[in-house]
Structures are given as C-alpha cells and as structure tokens.
Amino acid sequence: MSPSAPSSPSFELLPGAADSPVILHVPHSAREIPADERADILLDDPALERELDHITDSHTARIADEAARACAVTPWRFVNRLSRLVVDPERFPDEREEMLAVGMGAVYTRTTHLADLRPADHDPEPLIDRYFRPYARAMTEAVADRLAATGRAVVIDLHSYPTAPLPYELHGSDPRPAVCLGTDTLHTPPALLSAARDAFAGCGEIGLDSPFIGTYVPLEFYGKEPAVGALMVEIRRDTYMTEPGGPPDGPGVTRLASALATLVNAVSA
DSSP, rough: OOOOOOOOEEEEEEEOOTTTOOEEEEOOOOOOOHHHHHHOOSOOHHHHHHHHHHHTTTTTTHHHHHHHHHHHSSOOEEEEOOOOOOOOSOOOOTTGGGGEEEESSSSSSSOSSSBBSSSSTTTOHHHHHIHHHHHHHOOOOOHHHHHHHHOOOOEEEEEEEEOOOOOTTTTTTTTTSSSEEEEOOOTTTHHHHHHHHHHHHGGSEEEESSSSSSOOTTTTTTTTOOOOEEEEEEGGGGGGTTTTTOOHHHHHHHHHHHHHHHHHHHHOO
16 A cells, blocks of 8 residues: 655645746755654765765755846746655656666665665665655646647756765766756757756856766656757756755855846846
C-alpha cells in the first residue's frame, strides 16, 4: 500500500503575472527533512548538517525571490520546500538516471563524499510515491498552464555548485566557471541562450554545460514540445555565499538576482 500524501505540500507554486510564460524552478534550496524520512537516514545529526551544507543550493530561493520582485512581468516560481535528501525531483526515478552509479538517483543512498546515507536495501518506492510523483505532476501542470495562457513556457532552473568538486560529481574535472548555463538541443533555443549570456555577463566567466549539463523539462513535454523552453543556471557558490553552507554575501546575491531579472524580462517580452 502506498503511503498517504504529505500533510502539507512539499513544494509551492508561487503565482506570477497571468501573461508571464516564465517559471523559475528552485528544486534544491531547502534543508527540511520530515521526521519520518529522517529516521531512515544513517548519519547522526552533526554529520547530516554537514551533508546538508554540501548538497543544498543555499540561498537560491532568495535569489529567485529578489529577481521575481524586480521583474517588469512577474514570473511564476516553483519551489521545493524539502531537502533533495528526501527525493531529488530532477533525477529520473529509474535506471535512466546516470547518477545511480554513485548512489544518487531520485532517492539518494550515498552522500556527496560517497558515505552511506541510507541502508543498502532501502526501498525508494515509498518516497517516490509520496514526494517525487506529486511534484512531477504539479510541475507538469504548471508548465501546461503557461502554455495554455501564453502559448509558450520557459523553465529557468536555478542551482548552485561548490567551488571545488565533491567526490560524487561525475564531471568534477571539467571547468567550473562563475556561471554555468545548462542547455538542451530542443528546449534551449539560441535566443534564450543569448539572452542568458547577456544577462549574466557582469557576474563573471560564463560556461556552457560544464561542470553540469542539461536542463529540466517535465517528461510529458521533453523532446516533444518546442514551445517549452528551458535553461539551467548553475551559480558557483563562492560568488555569493560563504561555503560550504554559510551566510549569503549581500552584493553577490543582489548582482545575481538583478542578472536573473534581466534574463526573465528579456524572455518575457
């Protein structure tokens, strides 16, 4: 029997303007882990806090919030309110996921430093049923709503990554620019990529698909609907915060939020 749905939503869709095609997606900014899910994690409390410092895209929800408030046409925001240690909504929930090689599919069994996070025989299906699938459905509906309202949708996926590679990274030896733009051949048209390059030009070196590649599109539209545009924005953490999980740097956050707002304005026009 599948577990019941969470008593409160594990994610939140924050409304934007009716005529905005943009959804700012913030999947990895939270540290919250429900007590029931904490019980399956093998780390003691101090070790879990250290892991959260490394794995959380800290302060990205704040950057998205400040950007949204600065936009001429307010974008929609889809924000994960639980840690990615509960489930990672951007991973495939099956054997298609390359991160399974390091124990970090939709439900992680290993840490960023490849220590045991959950028991080897842990069954991921209850977490996938309870959190992953409702999240995927809601994100699909949010994109469909933008398509219906405006004829297009643009998902801007906001992440961050550490200055030095962590052991779990499959492409840790690749260049680590201040801003990495992740793309898809169908869903990232040249105009979207060009707008992003222009918007983030003042934030430091910009790289393409390095050290992280690709972007997030709900599977119902992925590879099928070119009216769904998508871009991943990966920000190197030393540009806006104290690593690994410390406070934000105010000027860095402001600079990045302004750049993100510039991007949203450009693609909303």
